[in-house]
Structure formats: structure tokens, C-alpha cells
Amino acid sequence: MEKIYLNLNEAQKEAVQQVDGSILILAGAGSGKTKTITSRVAYLIQNGIPPSSILTLTFTNKAASEMRSRAISLLDEDISYMPLMCTFHKFGLLFLKFNMQYLNRPNSFVIIDTDDKKRIIKSFNTDLPIPLINSEISRFKNNLLTPEDAQNSAQMPNFKHIANIYKKYEEYLEQNNLVDFDDLLALPFKILDQNEELCKETSKRYQYIMVDEYQDTNDLQFKLLKKLSSQHNNLCVVGDDDQSIYGWRGANIKNILEFKDIFENTKVIKLTHNYRSTNNILKAANELIQNNRNRLGKKLIGTKEDGKEIDAIHHYDEMMESRDIASKIKKLILDGVDPRDIAVLYRINALSRSIEEGLNRAGVPYKMVGGLKFYERAEIKDLISYLRLIANPHDDFSLKRVINKPKRGLGKASVDKVLYSAFLNKTSVFTYITSHQEELEKEVSKKAFITLQEFAKNIEDLQNSIKESTYEFIDKLEDTFGIRKYYQTLPDSLDRITNIDEFYGLFRDFVLQHPDSLLDEFLNDIALQSDQDQIDERSISIMSIHASKGLEFEYLFVIGLEEGFFPLLGDGTDLEEERRLGYVAMTRAKKELTLSSSDSRYYKGKRTGLSKSRFLSECGATKGSLKIDRTTAYKKGTLVKHKIFGIGRVTEVSKVKRECKLTINFGGTTRGILASFVERI
DNA sequence: TAGAAGCAGATTTTT
DNA sequence: TCTGCTTCTA
Numbered sequence: 001m002e003k004i005y006l007n008l009n010e011a012q013k014e015a016v017q018q019v020d021g022s023i024l025i026l027a028g029a030g031s032g033k034t035k036t037i038t039s040r041v042a043y044l045i046q047n048g049i050p051p052s053s054i055l056t057l058t059f060t061n062k063a064a065s066e067m068r069s070r071a072i073s074l075l076d077e078d079i080s081y082m083p084l085m086c087t088f089h090k091f092g093l094l095f096l097k098f099n100m101q102y103l104n105r106p107n108s109f110v111i112i113d114t115d116d117k118k119r120i121i122k123s124f125n126t127d128l129p130i131p132l133i134n135s136e137i138s139r140f141k142n143n144l145l146t147p148e149d150a151q152n153s154a155q156m157p158n159f160k161h162i163a164n165i166y167k168k169y170e171e172y173l174e175q176n177n178l179v180d181f182d183d184l185l186a187l188p189f190k191i192l193d194q195n196e197e198l199c200k201e202t203s204k205r206y207q208y209i210m211v212d213e214y215q216d217t218n219d220l221q222f223k224l225l226k227k228l229s230s231q232h233n234n235l236c237v238v239g240d241d242d243q244s245i246y247g248w249r250g251a252n253i254k255n256i257l258e259f260k261d262i263f264e265n266t267k268v269i270k271l272t273h274n275y276r277s278t279n280n281i282l283k284a285a286n287e288l289i290q291n292n293r294n295r296l297g298k299k300l301i302g303t304k305e306d307g308k309e310i311d312a313i314h315h316y317d318e319m320m321e322s323r324d325i326a327s328k329i330k331k332l333i334l335d336g337v338d339p340r341d342i343a344v345l346y347r348i349n350a351l352s353r354s355i356e357e358g359l360n361r362a363g364v365p366y367k368m369v370g371g372l373k374f375y376e377r378a379e380i381k382d383l384i385s386y387l388r389l390i391a392n393p394h395d396d397f398s399l400k401r402v403i404n405k406p407k408r409g410l411g412k413a414s415v416d417k418v419l420y421s422a423f424l425n426k427t428s429v430f431t432y433i434t435s436h437q438e439e440l441e442k443e444v445s446k447k448a449f450i451t452l453q454e455f456a457k458n459i460e461d462l463q464n465s466i467k468e469s470t471y472e473f474i475d476k477l478e479d480t481f482g483i484r485k486y487y488q489t490l491p492d493s494l495d496r497i498t499n500i501d502e503f504y505g506l507f508r509d510f511v512l513q514h515p516d517s518l519l520d521e522f523l524n525d526i527a528l529q530s531d532q533d534q535i536d537e538r539s540i541s542i543m544s545i546h547a548s549k550g551l552e553f554e555y556l557f558v559i560g561l562e563e564g565f566f567p568l569l570g571d572g573t574d575l576e577e578e579r580r581l582g583y584v585a586m587t588r589a590k591k592e593l594t595l596s597s598s599d600s601r602y603y604k605g606k607r608t609g610l611s612k613s614r615f616l617s618e619c620g621a622t623k624g625s626l627k628i629d630r631t632t633a634y635k636k637g638t639l640v641k642h643k644i645f646g647i648g649r650v651t652e653v654s655k656v657k658r659e660c661k662l663t664i665n666f667g668g669t670t671r672g673i674l675a676s677f678v679e680r681i
Numbered sequence: 682t683a684g685a686a687g688c689a690g691a692t693t694t695t696t
Numbered sequence: 697t698c699t700g701c702t703t704c705t706a
Contacts, residue, residue, distance in 0.1 A: 060696070411683080
């Protein structure tokens with residue numbers, strides 16, 4: 001018990017000891033949230049509550065595994081059974097594995113990701129934008145609307161059309177035994193809602209429920225939580241309304257703002273002591289967030305020294321900006337700072353490019369968090385499709401992806417023909433190839449027919465092979481289809497080959513660790529894996545602000561503080577959410593924070609003039625700002641490089657409107673060129 | 682059928 | 697600017 005209380009402040013202790021009833025823990029940035037939750041889990045267990053009746057829900061696998069390991073270290077004796085600590089989606093998956101029969105569907109389903117979903121939508125040949133349909137379908141599911149509901153409520157023709165696509169999409173998923181991310185929440189809710197007994201039983205099973213990052217829950221998650229806690233109301237949610245940054249994907253900030261009104265006798269505990277940042281950083285963050293009206297209201301209290309003033313830097317353009325930041329970072333590293341304690345954040349991924357270039361030029365190694373995920377890479381998705389197809393040959397979706405990859409001489413015409421015939425016969429493509437051979441032979445060329453037969457045979461062989469030896473299976477897969485070999489022949493194959501090898505390794509590891517598991521367990525496991533644990537490289541990090549949530553860095557740079565970029569302005573802009581995003585960004589910094597803005601940026605193929613972000617003045621970071629004008633970077637005699645004209649020497653510097661014009665001598669020929677078109681060397 | 686070329690459209694954040 | 701898609705050509 002002593003161990004649990006070690007290093008907890010009064011508010012944290014109170015949160016840990018409050019066992020029963022509904023509890024709202026408002027945990028400000030850096031206030032020891034994870035510590036509080038894990039201590040609470042340990043406290044519950046030490047007070048005799050069986051681990052099996054505790055459920056802790058998080059939003060990321062990373063958060064879940066971190067909590068798991070921290071809870072273990074708090075418990076004195078080894079416990080044989082750890083409480084379930086997982087993401088909402090993983091919980092949904094587990095639930096469905098046990099209860100899918102309530103919907104008369106097999107529990108051997110496979111999870112599809114957003115990319116797959118979009119491809120399916122696309123296959124319905126619509127001329128409406130796919131992202132719109134994608135988000136509408138999500139909205140329908142999260143509002144528990146059936147395709148019929150959607151069709152009935154649609155007024156405009158376009159929305160009728162979307163509702164029809166939704167219907168087709170749902171049919172497609174069911175026929176192919178697939179579920180999407182939204183289903184992992186919606187289907188469990190549906191089952192619980194329709195089966196009162198099961199609902200009671202489930203709720204009784206999880207007597208103590210805790211939810212992390214509660215500000216990010218959406219309506220459906222809220223409803224699901226109500227069902228799960230219906231028998232006991234022991235629901236403890238932890239979150240920070242000021243860090244709600246996922247409104248755009250359906251998170252409802254009202255869930256946390258109105259929690260205490262919805263659940264009676266809610267105990268509210270505020271954790272406001274910040275153990276992360278210096279006072280100057282906190283002061284600026286507090287000032288920024290104070291401009292929001294829609295909040296519960298709390299002010300972070302510092303526990304550290306004042307530290308350095310936050311630094312606002314300003315540059316002529318993004319090239320100057322990245323050069324300056326790269327050299328600042330280089331200096332920090334030379335001064336002995338661990339690169340892992342340094343990060344650069346941006347609001348939109350497009351801004352990563354200039355920073356990457358600057359770091360590359362300065363020779364500073366970096367890792368980009370987020371970006372294209374491992375499991376989203378084409379070569380990995382190909383492999384996954386093969387595995388899915390072997391797990392379930394009737395998965396037309398996966399079949400379509402790999403039927404001619406590696407190229408085996410099947411053209412679009414032949415493929416379309418088979419797809420269409422299978423559709424007319426109401427069978428899967430695989431069944432059509434294997435059981436409608438006479439028809440198929442007439443429909444496609446001899447060569448295509450043989451290829452298709454061989455393909456189907458290969459899939460069947462691999463199905464048998466996996467039953468015999470899962471471990472050797474992966475070699476057999478490669479021998480049969482030669483995916484690695486195929487990618488080797490493609491340009492810039494090195495990364496892809498590395499990825500493929502890593503995937504093969506992952507599969508082997510999984511087989512070793514779960515020798516009795518089925519292929520679709522592996523597939524579902526990886527479908528929920530977002531970003532794999534980062535390798536502990538000694539390099540600085542660059543990432544979007546969203547990706548930085550929950551992380552902290554000694555030295556932090558936030559770039560792109562201009563109106564239009566941050567806050568990002570557009571039709572769907574929620575200015576308060578943008579401001580919360582600013583708050584999240586600033587509170588990632590422990591020691592030194594630098595906010596950077598630029599006069600102009602090259603974006604979407606053109607240069608745009610920009611003005612400083614309102615956030616800079618709102619957080620009081622305008623004074624002391626340092627303007628580095630491009631004209632000071634170029635002077636007579638500076639060597640520059642132009643993409644077409646090559647290397648030249650500046651003979652004159654002048655200003656034209658906001659741009660900086662250089663007169664450059666390229667080996668005897670003098671030209672007038674805007675500074676943005678050349679690079680300093 | 683497969684590669685090349687040309688064209689249009691899109692560029693926020695992601696479990 | 698870049699990507700992904702369609703059309704064109706060998």
C-alpha cells in the first residue's frame with residue numbers, strides 16, 4: 001500500500017482512494033494522469049477487488065501497454081491475472097469474438113482499415129467525393145442509423161445516393177465477413193442493446209470501469225460506457241477538456257463538459273499541478289487557453305522554476321525558418337542535449353517537408369512520427385491481402401488487390417469480366433473461378449483462364465500449408481507468389497524490401513508467441529495496431545501536434561504559427577479546438593519552447609503571403625520576437641544554386657513587394673531571380 | 682497487356 | 697507540387 005502512495009499529491013491520492021460511484025478526474029497536461037490511473041488500478045486490486053472485474057479503456061495501444069507495465073510495477077506481489085487494459089476498439093473486438101452470434105454472423109470476421117473502406121466505396125462507382133461518403137457512413141454508424149434509417153431521413157438527392165451506397169457497403173461487408181472500425185463499437189452496442197440479459201451480465205462482469213482521455217470519446221463510446229456501467233455506475237473517467245482535439249472525427253467535448261450533470265453524485269477531482277513544464281511555458285499556455293469560452297476552467301499550477309522566456313522567432317520564408325531551427329537544434333546537440341529530448345511540431349503534415357530538408361542539410365538525424373504507417377504501406381497491404389485471402393478465399397476485396405500483383409498477365413478486361421460474372425452469379429470471385437470453370441473458360445482468354453486456375457490452386461495449397469506448419473508457411477507464401485522478389489524489381493525497392501522482411505519477421509514472431517492461433521487472429525491483431533513502438537534511435541522527432549499528444553520534450557519547436565496554417569482556417573474550422581491544439585502543443589515542452597512563424601510559405605504549388613497567428617499574441621509571445629529578413633541572408637557575394645542555371649554569385653539584393661529579388665551572375669550571365677527560387681550554398 | 686504520357690484533383694488532424 | 701487515374705500506344 002505504501003508503494004502506491006509514494007509520490008502522490010493530495011488530489012491524486014483522493015482520486016486513487018475514491019473507489020465507488022461516478023468520478024470525473026480533470027487531469028491537466030503534465031499533472032500525473034497516468035500515474036493516478038495506474039495507482040488507482042493497483043489500489044483497487046490491493047483492496048481485494050478481483051482484477052477480472054476491472055476494465056481500463058484507452059485510445060491507443062501505446063497508452064494501454066504503458067499503463068499495464070506501470071500498474072504491474074506498483075503491485076507488490078505478482079498477480080496471476082491482469083485487469084483488462086485496452087483500447088475501445090480492442091474491447092469491441094474481444095466482445096464481438098465472443099458474441100457475434102447474436103447478430104447471426106460468424107466470429108471469423110476480418111477488420112478493414114480506412115483505406116480499405118474507401119476502396120470499397122469507390123468500387124460502387126460514385127461521382128460524389130469518397131471522403132464525404134466515408135465520413136457520412138461513419139456518422140451513420142456512430143449515430144446507430146441503419147441503411148434504411150439513412151435512406152428514410154435523406155432529403156437531398158445526393159444524400160439519398162449516399163444512403164444507397166451505405167446500404168451496398170453494409171451488404172458488402174456482411175457478404176465478405178468484414179467489419180470496419182466503427183463496427184467495433186457499433187456492433188457491440190447493438191448486441192448489448194438488444195439483449196438485456198447479456199448486457200446485465202457484461203456490466204456485472206466489469207464492476208470498475210476507468211476511461212482515459214475521456215475528452216476524446218464520441219457519442220457511441222459514451223452510450224457503450226453507459227451500457228457497461230448500467231449495473232453499478234462505477235465509472236471513473238479521466239480527461240482534460242482543454243486537450244480535446246478530435247472533434248473533427250466525432251469526439252464530443254460535451255461528454256466531459258456535461259459528465260457531472262449526466263451521472264448523478266459525480267465526484268469531481270481536479271489535478272492542476274503540473275510537473276512537466278517551466279513556469280514561463282505554463283503561463284503562456286494558460287494565457288492562450290483562457291481565450292476559450294467553452295471549457296470547465298482550470299489553471300495549471302507550476303512546480304518548477306521560471307525557466308527561459310518562450311522564444312518567438314520569425315522568418316522571411318520556410319527555408320530560412322528550417323535553416324535557423326536546424327542550426328539551433330544542431331547547437332543543442334553539440335552542447336550535449338540528447339536528441340531524443342528535442343522535437344519539432346506542426347499543425348499540418350505538409351509543413352514537415354521544409355523542416356526535413358533543413359535537418360537533412362544540417363546533417364541532423366530525425367525520425368518522423370506518424371506519416372505513412374507501416375501497415376498502410378502498399379507492399380504490406382499486399383501481403384496482408386494475401387493472408388486475408390488465404391484466411392478467407394471469399395474475400396473479394398483482397399482478391400482484387402492481389403489478383404494481378406505480382407503481374408501475372410491478367411489485364412483489366414479479364415479481371416473485370418470475372419468480377420462481373422461472379423457478381424451476376426452471386427458468388428465470390430474465388431468460388432466462380434473454382435466452380436464455374438466451363439463458363440469462365442468461354443469468357444476469358446485461354447491464358448487468363450489458366451492463370452486464374454493456377455492462382456486459385458495456389459491459394460488452396462497455402463491454406464493446407466498453414467495447417468501443417470505455420471512457421472514454414474511464410475516461406476511457402478514467398479515461394480509461391482514471390483512478392484518480395486516482385487518488389488525487388490521495382491524502383492527504390494530498398495525500403496520496401498526492408499518492410500517486407502520486417503513483416504515476415506513479425507508474422508514468425510506472432511506464430512512463435514501464439515502457436516495455436518489462427519491466421520485471422522493475426523490479421524485482427526495487426527489491424528488495430530496503429531503506430532508500432534518506435535525504435536529508440538538517437539534522433540530528434542518531428543511530428544504533427546495530434547501525434548504529439550501524451551508525449552513530452554525538453555526542447556520544443558512549433559512551426560507554422562500563421563493565420564491560415566495554425567489556426568488552420570477553412571469551412572469546418574472550430575477555432576476553440578485549434579486553440580486547444582495550440583495548448584496541447586505548448587504543454588509538450590518541459591524546458592524551452594520556441595514558436596516560429598514565417599512571412600510566406602510554399603504550399604499547394606504556390607507561395608502564399610502570411611500574417612502571424614493570433615495565438616502568438618494571445619499567449620503573449622510576440623514581444624522579444626526576432627525577425628530575420630531574407631535580405632540579411634543574401635548579400636553581395638553570396639554563392640547560390642539555381643535548379644536550372646546552376647551555381648552563381650549574388651551581385652545585388654533588392655526588395656520587390658514582399659519578395660526579395662537577387663541579381664545573380666551565373667558564369668558571366670547576369671539574371672534577376674526571386675530569392676525563393678535559389679538555395680544558398 | 683503493360684508501360685508511358687497526359688490530365689485532373691487534392692492536399693488536416695487518425696483509432 | 698505531387699499523386700493517382702485514365703487514355704494512348706507499342
